[in-house]
Amino acid sequence: MHPLDSWHKEYSYGFREMIDSIFILSGQGDIIIDRPFAQTSPRSLAEECYKLIKENKESNLLKPVLSSEQEPAYMFHYEKHNLIYIAITRTEGPALLFSKFLEHLDLVLCDFFGEEGLGEKVRSQFVYLYMIMDELIDGGFPNITEPNMIKELLNPPGPSGHSAGTVISKTELPPTLTSSLYWRKGTVLYVNNEIFIDINETMNAIFGRDGVIITSFINGEVLCCSKLSGVPTILLNYDNVMVMEDVSVHPCVKYLEWVNKKHVMFVPPDGNFTLMKYRAGTASAAVPPPISVRPSFTFSKGSARFELAIAARNTGSKAVEQCFIDFSMPSTSRQINATATQGAFTYDSNKKTARWTVGTLPMQGEVVLTGNIDFEDRDAYCEERPIATISFRVPMYAVSGLKIRSLTLSGPTYKMFKGMRCLTIGGNYEVRM
Amino acid sequence: MSYFNTTKKGEIQELREGIGSTNLRTKKDSMKRVIGAMMAGTDVSSLLASVLVNMQTTDLELKKLIYLYLVNYSKSEPELAVHAVNSFLKDANDTNPLVRALALRTMASIRIEQIAEYMCEPLHRCLNDKDPYVQKTAVLCVAKMYDINPQLVEDEKFLDTLHTLLSNGNPLVVTNSVATLAEIQTAHPETTIFQITPDILQKMSAALSQASEWGQITILDALAAWYTPQSPKEAETLAERVSIHLSHNNSSVVLSSTKVIIKLSEYITDLNLVDKLMKKLTQPLVSLLSSFPEMRYIALRNLNLIVQRLPSLLVSEISVFFCKYNDPIYVKMEKLEIIMLLVNEQNVPQVLNELKEYATEVDIDFVRKAVSAIGRCAILLPGAAGLCVDTLVHLIETSQVNFVIQEAIIVIKDVFRRYPNKYESIIGKLFSKIEELDEPEARASMIWILGEYADRIEGADNILETYFLENFADEPHIVQMAILTASVKIFLAIPSSQPLVQSVLKIATKKTDNPDLRDRGFIYWRLLSVNKDMAKAILNTPKPPISTHKDLVPKDVLAELIPYLGTLSSVVHKVPDSAAPTGQAPKQTSIPSGDFAFQQEELVPASQTQSYPPPTSHNFDAQANDEELIDFGAFGLSAYNTPAPASSGIDLDFLTGMMGGTPAAPPKIDYNFDALPQLALHEGVCVFGQFGQLNRKTTFFLRFKNNSATPITRTDFRFNTNSFALKPQSADLGPFPIQPGQQRDVAISCDFDQSQLKVTGPDVQVGIQCDLGMIMFAARAKILSLTQYNLAADQSKPKASSVKNRNATHSIQNASNFNEFVQRVSSYGFVETNRMVKDGLTAVQLFNEIPALNALLVVELILKDNQAQCVSRTEPEYLAQMLNEELTHILV
Numbered sequence A: 001m002h003p004l005d006s007w008h009k010e011y012s013y014g015f016r017e018m019i020d021s022i023f024i025l026s027g028q029g030d031i032i033i034d035r036p037f038a039q040t041s042p043r044s045l046a047e048e049c050y051k052l053i054k055e056n057k058e059s060n061l062l063k064p065v066l067s068s069e070q071e072p073a074y075m076f077h078y079e080k081h082n083l084i085y086i087a088i089t090r091t092e093g094p095a096l097l098f099s100k101f102l103e104h105l106d107l108v109l110c111d112f113f114g115e116e117g118l119g120e121k122v123r124s125q126f127v128y129l130y131m132i133m134d135e136l137i138d139g140g141f142p143n144i145t146e147p148n149m150i151k152e153l154l155n156p157p158g159p160s161g162h163s164a165g166t167v168i169s170k171t172e173l174p175p176t177l178t179s180s181l182y183w184r185k186g187t188v189l190y191v192n193n194e195i196f197i198d199i200n201e202t203m204n205a206i207f208g209r210d211g212v213i214i215t216s217f218i219n220g221e222v223l224c225c226s227k228l229s230g231v232p233t234i235l236l237n238y239d240n241v242m243v244m245e246d247v248s249v250h251p252c253v254k255y256l257e258w259v260n261k262k263h264v265m266f267v268p269p270d271g272n273f274t275l276m277k278y279r280a281g282t283a284s285a286a287v288p289p290p291i292s293v294r295p296s297f298t299f300s301k302g303s304a305r306f307e308l309a310i311a312a313r314n315t316g317s318k319a320v321e322q323c324f325i326d327f328s329m330p331s332t333s334r335q336i337n338a339t340a341t342q343g344a345f346t347y348d349s350n351k352k353t354a355r356w357t358v359g360t361l362p363m364q365g366e367v368v369l370t371g372n373i374d375f376e377d378r379d380a381y382c383e384e385r386p387i388a389t390i391s392f393r394v395p396m397y398a399v400s401g402l403k404i405r406s407l408t409l410s411g412p413t414y415k416m417f418k419g420m421r422c423l424t425i426g427g428n429y430e431v432r433m
Numbered sequence B: 001m002s003y004f005n006t007t008k009k010g011e012i013q014e015l016r017e018g019i020g021s022t023n024l025r026t027k028k029d030s031m032k033r034v035i036g037a038m039m040a041g042t043d044v045s046s047l048l049a050s051v052l053v054n055m056q057t058t059d060l061e062l063k064k065l066i067y068l069y070l071v072n073y074s075k076s077e078p079e080l081a082v083h084a085v086n087s088f089l090k091d092a093n094d095t096n097p098l099v100r101a102l103a104l105r106t107m108a109s110i111r112i113e114q115i116a117e118y119m120c121e122p123l124h125r126c127l128n129d130k131d132p133y134v135q136k137t138a139v140l141c142v143a144k145m146y147d148i149n150p151q152l153v154e155d156e157k158f159l160d161t162l163h164t165l166l167s168n169g170n171p172l173v174v175t176n177s178v179a180t181l182a183e184i185q186t187a188h189p190e191t192t193i194f195q196i197t198p199d200i201l202q203k204m205s206a207a208l209s210q211a212s213e214w215g216q217i218t219i220l221d222a223l224a225a226w227y228t229p230q231s232p233k234e235a236e237t238l239a240e241r242v243s244i245h246l247s248h249n250n251s252s253v254v255l256s257s258t259k260v261i262i263k264l265s266e267y268i269t270d271l272n273l274v275d276k277l278m279k280k281l282t283q284p285l286v287s288l289l290s291s292f293p294e295m296r297y298i299a300l301r302n303l304n305l306i307v308q309r310l311p312s313l314l315v316s317e318i319s320v321f322f323c324k325y326n327d328p329i330y331v332k333m334e335k336l337e338i339i340m341l342l343v344n345e346q347n348v349p350q351v352l353n354e355l356k357e358y359a360t361e362v363d364i365d366f367v368r369k370a371v372s373a374i375g376r377c378a379i380l381l382p383g384a385a386g387l388c389v390d391t392l393v394h395l396i397e398t399s400q401v402n403f404v405i406q407e408a409i410i411v412i413k414d415v416f417r418r419y420p421n422k423y424e425s426i427i428g429k430l431f432s433k434i435e436e437l438d439e440p441e442a443r444a445s446m447i448w449i450l451g452e453y454a455d456r457i458e459g460a461d462n463i464l465e466t467y468f469l470e471n472f473a474d475e476p477h478i479v480q481m482a483i484l485t486a487s488v489k490i491f492l493a494i495p496s497s498q499p500l501v502q503s504v505l506k507i508a509t510k511k512t513d514n515p516d517l518r519d520r521g522f523i524y525w526r527l528l529s530v531n532k533d534m535a536k537a538i539l540n541t542p543k544p545p546i547s548t549h550k551d552l553v554p555k556d557v558l559a560e561l562i563p564y565l566g567t568l569s570s571v572v573h574k575v576p577d578s579a580a581p582t583g584q585a586p587k588q589t590s591i592p593s594g595d596f597a598f599q600q601e602e603l604v605p606a607s608q609t610q611s612y613p614p615p616t617s618h619n620f621d622a623q624a625n626d627e628e629l630i631d632f633g634a635f636g637l638s639a640y641n642t643p644a645p646a647s648s649g650i651d652l653d654f655l656t657g658m659m660g661g662t663p664a665a666p667p668k669i670d671y672n673f674d675a676l677p678q679l680a681l682h683e684g685v686c687v688f689g690q691f692g693q694l695n696r697k698t699t700f701f702l703r704f705k706n707n708s709a710t711p712i713t714r715t716d717f718r719f720n721t722n723s724f725a726l727k728p729q730s731a732d733l734g735p736f737p738i739q740p741g742q743q744r745d746v747a748i749s750c751d752f753d754q755s756q757l758k759v760t761g762p763d764v765q766v767g768i769q770c771d772l773g774m775i776m777f778a779a780r781a782k783i784l785s786l787t788q789y790n791l792a793a794d795q796s797k798p799k800a801s802s803v804k805n806r807n808a809t810h811s812i813q814n815a816s817n818f819n820e821f822v823q824r825v826s827s828y829g830f831v832e833t834n835r836m837v838k839d840g841l842t843a844v845q846l847f848n849e850i851p852a853l854n855a856l857l858v859v860e861l862i863l864k865d866n867q868a869q870c871v872s873r874t875e876p877e878y879l880a881q882m883l884n885e886e887l888t889h890i891l892v
Helices: A003-010 A043-055 A095-113 A118-124 A126-136 A147-153 A255-261 B011-020 B024-039 B045-056 B060-076 B078-091 B097-109 B113-127 B132-148 B150-155 B158-165 B171-187 B198-210 B213-226 B232-247 B251-265 B271-290 B293-309 B315-321 B329-342 B348-358 B364-380 B382-398 B402-418 B424-431 B440-452 B460-469 B477-493 B495-510 B515-530 B532-539 B555-564 B568-572 B606-610 B626-641 B648-656 B793-802 B818-826 B879-890
Strands: A021-026 A031-036 A065-067 A074-080 A083-089 A194-207 A213-227 A233-239 A245-249 A264-266 A271-280 A291-300 A303-312 A321-328 A333-340 A344-348 A353-359 A366-375 A387-395 A403-410 A417-432 B678-682 B685-694 B697-706 B715-719 B726-728 B743-752 B763-770 B773-780 B808-812 B831-838 B841-850 B855-864 B867-875
Touching: A021 A043, A021 A118, A031 A043, A031 A126, A031 B024, A043 A074, A043 A083, A065 B568, A074 A095, A074 B293, A083 A095, A083 A118, A095 A118, A095 A126, A095 A147, A095 B213, A095 B251, A095 B293, A095 B568, A118 A126, A126 A147, A126 B024, A126 B060, A194 A403, A213 B315, A213 B348, A245 A255, A245 B232, A245 B271, A255 A264, A255 B232, A264 A271, A271 B271, A291 A387, A291 A417, A303 A321, A333 A344, A333 A353, A403 A417, B011 B024, B011 B045, B024 B045, B024 B060, B045 B060, B045 B078, B060 B078, B060 B097, B078 B097, B078 B113, B097 B113, B097 B132, B113 B132, B113 B150, B113 B158, B132 B150, B132 B158, B132 B171, B150 B158, B158 B171, B171 B198, B171 B213, B198 B213, B198 B232, B213 B232, B213 B251, B232 B251, B232 B271, B251 B271, B251 B293, B251 B555, B271 B293, B271 B315, B271 B763, B271 B773, B293 B329, B293 B555, B293 B568, B315 B329, B315 B348, B329 B348, B329 B364, B348 B364, B348 B382, B364 B382, B364 B402, B382 B402, B382 B424, B402 B424, B402 B440, B424 B440, B440 B460, B440 B477, B460 B477, B460 B495, B477 B495, B477 B515, B477 B532, B495 B515, B515 B532, B555 B568, B678 B773, B685 B743, B685 B763, B685 B773, B715 B726, B793 B831, B793 B841, B793 B855, B808 B879, B818 B831, B818 B841, B818 B855, B818 B867, B818 B879, B855 B879, B867 B879
Parallel strands: A194 A417
Antiparallel strands: A021 A031, A021 A083, A065 A074, A074 A083, A194 A213, A213 A271, A233 A264, A233 A403, A245 A271, A291 A303, A303 A366, A321 A353, A321 A387, A333 A366, A344 A353, A387 A417, B678 B685, B685 B697, B697 B743, B715 B763, B726 B743, B763 B773, B808 B867, B831 B841, B841 B855, B855 B867
């Protein structure tokens, strides 16, 4: 009997939102910390999980939820910054929460230690890690999860890696803990008061063999960096606000104001945060793609010809920069030669991938790549076709048409410096050849 | 500096000295090394005494390290931890809230009874601490304590304190209290610790908007698990409130909100509102797909369940489920499943293009699944079957990949079964690939086609002999069975092939050890030798329609899974089994995964498994030695039903002829259903209906025609709140299933229910929830179908004269048969309350009432100068216009 069979019998109705244990492993599989909550989990579980992760590193086959062979337990894993986060649970519980929590854990650690070299920092300062975990999750339930608040509870180490001092002198807790603006630090003071807003949009599209869009959508994010003193209230107005579909907002945004008046009113947290996320240009209101494509692909015996022409379109006269195209070539390709009207083409015969580096696209006209594939079997027709993924950036342009109309401050009396930017990048911009 | 390298034995002594040092920095560093060593698995328990000495330190960091050490070792050696109790108690009284909380948390994580007893006093104090940080920590300790000693928690009334804390001002304290109560309730299902009363609901929903994202999940999940709305209104209010959280950044919040809304929608009677709520779910659910791949998989597994439950929700968004080439394979598989749940006549061309694209990919499982999905489209959607078959044939003709061809042939067999005699023109193209088939299932499928269409395939006997008979003994079981059946069918179609069937029967009965094959051979043999016509009748009976379950998860499991959305169960698609003390047998809840379930389920059609008729109902004439045959049949049936091998679809021919087995027809109703107007068309289901009277009772006559490919296994029939307070007596259109092509005529008698009353207009909105989703339409109610028939004339008179409202009038063209008009109105139960004949003017006043609506109806028919007029006056007023319109129809 698989260990999980009895699990399903044992846990009956309802569920417990509980994580049994969290392990953090280094990329090499050493256990950095092992934090049990409800029930101790043997380290062998983490080792089992690591083994599976390692075995499937290349294949992309490993599901995010694994069931253990040794005992009735599920293992969630998440890998980032050369760290492996593992959550173990034996009880029925919200799977999405567990997965999301691991992501959040990484986020908090990045905020606390700084993203660079996180793996190494976490290792050398594992005592902090324990303290963070203590605040973050108690008894298996997520508790104080706001990065700002954790930083206030535990002074992060200085750049030298040594603690700047301990919190022991405090007899009172930071007031934010009980404040209704729990995301904002209590006392913030800046000489220059600044706020920066970035609209970043990722264009995703799949083009068919005829160059026509099959499906496309835009993932948008409004990022904010706030360096404002006191407790400011910001009011943000957009042009074209209707393009935003399915908006999700940071808890600091007054939701009903947004729903009823379509403006964003918020008291920002200090520092960087994601103000809003949205989708745009989905089925109901498709946006013309910023790059048009014209693929062609013909087989003949033992070889194939391919051609890909791309051109910048609908970018509001902004230049398309840093454009390159990655090809995933048929697995039976032997040799590929190609020439381009602009840029260079390279082929990696081991990985069967190729890259066409174009650079900045001309404002007018198209750039074309033509090439020839020779297959390993000189007599066979090949069924597989190449797939091209186009990466690009269009600075100062939001493809959905979203614009910021105004950004105003109320509350404190100082003058606020405002910075606003837009950026469109190619996400999964895929062409089936 | 690394703390992980202290594994050498000699260093323990060094560490002990370090901890004993007077320098705080040295102490801390040594302590960190101790923890490091502990993590690395070294036994440092011998340092306990030295560590305990330092417990009184005022340095918080050092204190935390010491507590960490204690927690770790108290698990393996709890009695050692008891030594530290005094320090714990002292710290739990510290002025620093962080220290108080730390001490309490640490004590609670040492799970021994002695500690629990010591804890009571500080726990009481901390639960009522002025600092919420301490409170929220203390709250969680209650659950831990309950685990160790439930009686103690009861005695000390900690649970009452938790209930009080639900109205605490700090959201974290509230959510932790909810979490703790939920936790204890779950672990002890026999208790009634956590009951969501209206009061508690109020507190929870107040905390919902203030809580952190994780707290929101806790509250939402608790609501989904334990809250039952007391009234539709309550459900509406809460659903509105929860729907705000659908736009949260955290996808787990979105899913938990969805779960609560779906649950609440079952309690809401206003169908318009339900519809509106469901529409709100669409976009947030789609946005779950933008999360990172790990979460995307979990989200997709959940979407799969939601789509099965509410297909209409995401059908317009099908393109978001199209696979990207670099999606992980497990994501692709999930997406494909969902695409197949959403496919319909409109989007099928788009879907087929995608599937064709997927068939050229590299991963074998995914490609096979894509090919089989094309066949599934054909089976699901009669309108698109031609297109799907073309696509399959195109794949067979052009694909260089062997398994694509084999998979295509396997699904084409199913298509043939679904649409007999429709696509046989492609058979020639299939046979051109006959030599490439090496998988048993593909071979068996090909053989089945050969037998089934033997009369139309030239030289079917030769093909069977050449390609399949040679290695009969080495063939897998399913191929052998297929050959046996096909040879008999071929013989019946081509009598000249007798030597072939004889040789096959000989091998099957004499040279085989397989009892299934041998018995089948004997049956055929005997059948052929006794009566060839009967053999033909049995083998060529129409096969039961191939059922195309759109549902991968059985209905009952699905219903149980919905409350578990977002949880582990929803990811593995299993219901956590009930450990309830009732001692129920474990449910069979595992779901075939990875492959479309229909492939397995169609093989044993419902009519066989569910209603196996007694032997007497066999529909062929029993002859001399049929007794034996019948026994054989029964035996064979049970034998084939048990394991339901993938090939038994082919074996069906053998059995179907012997089975009667359509569900009993409902009683005949004396009503002309053919005249009903069509009211709705939804996914191939056609609904006709109107209100009328049956036996003088308001009745909704309904014809439910299933033109879809899915058998209807359940329905729920409801009226929205309406102007007439009508409520259907029964919500069931049974008996089920209503097979594809069948129709069901029912007369649903209606009751009056005051809670259903809401003045909306003459239409009653009707909703039928069935396997294919919610079918909604409006039916015109008839006032004349609500009237009374036993009114006393003397009581009616004053009532009639009390109606003073303005009226609705219409003139009647042909006034010659005025008396007949009076007759007609009277036939609806109206009593004559007044009649006046004067100066060539005749006026008749008729009266009726509808007690449930407190409605009084007065109709006055006036004849003057050969001009007739009909006047309606009603109380309440809004009925007058409707009544008049209805009268217009009967007075012509």
